[in-house]
Amino acid sequence: MFKLSLCLLAALMLANVYADNINKDAVITREDVDPADAEGNYQYAFETSNGIQAQEAGNVNGIRGSSSYISPEGVAISLNYVADENGFQPQGDHLPTAPPIPEAILRALEYIAAHPPSPQ
Numbered sequence: 001m002f003k004l005s006l007c008l009l010a011a012l013m014l015a016n017v018y019a020d021n022i023n024k025d026a027v028i029t030r031e032d033v034d035p036a037d038a039e040g041n042y043q044y045a046f047e048t049s050n051g052i053q054a055q056e057a058g059n060v061n062g063i064r065g066s067s068s069y070i071s072p073e074g075v076a077i078s079l080n081y082v083a084d085e086n087g088f089q090p091q092g093d094h095l096p097t098a099p100p101i102p103e104a105i106l107r108a109l110e111y112i113a114a115h116p117p118s119p120q
Helices: 002-018 103-114
Strands: 028-034 041-046 053-059 062-070 077-086 088-093
Touching: none
Parallel strands: none
Antiparallel strands: 028 041, 041 053, 053 062, 062 077, 077 088
């Protein structure tokens, strides 16, 4: 879990380095780090002068975190995530979502549920 969070943080920082709208003179304005204790509990948070924010807390059972920044198009991007025994679960308005199930498919599924196949 800790490795996953470090990879996510590194990817976020690397993406920010290559983004066109990044203020090259941005500095870290806040940094709070509580390294892992004997039980594996840790947390960190940081903010930069160009509006990037990230925080995460976790232990051996999982992590919770969030990050936010302004996209090159000027849209505020906010990502919340949990990583635990159910895997990585991101949430954010910018993430793609599955299209709704068509009405005909829903009716077909209801019919199948109401008329199970007979055993042979």
